[in-house]
């Protein structure tokens with residue numbers, strides 16, 4: 001007798017909070033497009049619950065996890081092995097259980113690069129870039145930006161010491177200048193400005209000098225929102241040439257995770273179009 005049972009592989013996102021995540025929608029659309037038999041759940045776990053939640057999901061037959069705030073560093077620590085991208089970022093957004101162990105990946109950086117270069121058509125080679133912020137999100141994008149052979153890179157942060165610390169820690173992978181927000185009006189305009197602060201998400205005003213936005217500047221916000229984000233509104237009002245928020249990065253990092261788990265990379269264009277509608 002042939003076994004006609006269909007095996008449905010389980011995946012999930014672990015974070016705290018996670019209820020507003022778009023990842024289940026994105027992965028369901030990917031699965032439908034590529035005819036993959038899988039489910040994608042949301043798991044809300046505090047720091048104390050995190051490791052038990054991951055190991056429990058794996059023990060119950062789960063195939064892999066996405067990891068979001070505030071657990072990305074924690075996810076790398078519990079993995080038995082990690083890719084260079086995850087090691088460099090010091091954080092993991094994807095765990096793969098395929099070989100029986102926990103392998104940590106980080107697809108955030110490649111997600112940003114793909115959105116900038118493929119979806120938005122921006123050539124990165126030789127471009128001068130200003131990054132606003134020096135937190136965990138910046139750690140994940142520095143290596144991939146450098147690999148794209150960008151020009152000068154400046155990392156500006158509200159707390160200058162945090163940017164200086166990042167500069168030291170990343171010295172092996174990326175060489176960049178640092179400054180505080182109070183020095184932003186002294187730096188020459190760059191081709192691209194990337195907002196990696198969480199100011200907008202927290203509803204706080206970020207004091208960025210108007211001089212960083214010129215008609216030639218492309219502004220990218222790692223955050224995303226149904227409406228324009230505060231940073232995109234600020235960039236536009238300050239005369240920036242063009243701007244985009246992070247929907248594309250969200251979809252592209254998801255597509256990279258999906259490809260790691262399923263061995264097939266979905267076509268992101270129709271999914272991105274659907275989400276932004």
Ligand code: ATR
Nearest residue numbers: 133134135136137138158159162197198199204206
């Ligand atoms: P993430 O993982 O999103 O990077 P994080 O590590 O907490 O989160 O970093 C948040 C970043 O947003 C930091 O660069 C932080 O600046 P500080 O290092 O000075 O705290 C920045 N940030 C948060 N709120 C801000 C605000 N109101 N104005 C400017 N920068 C802010």
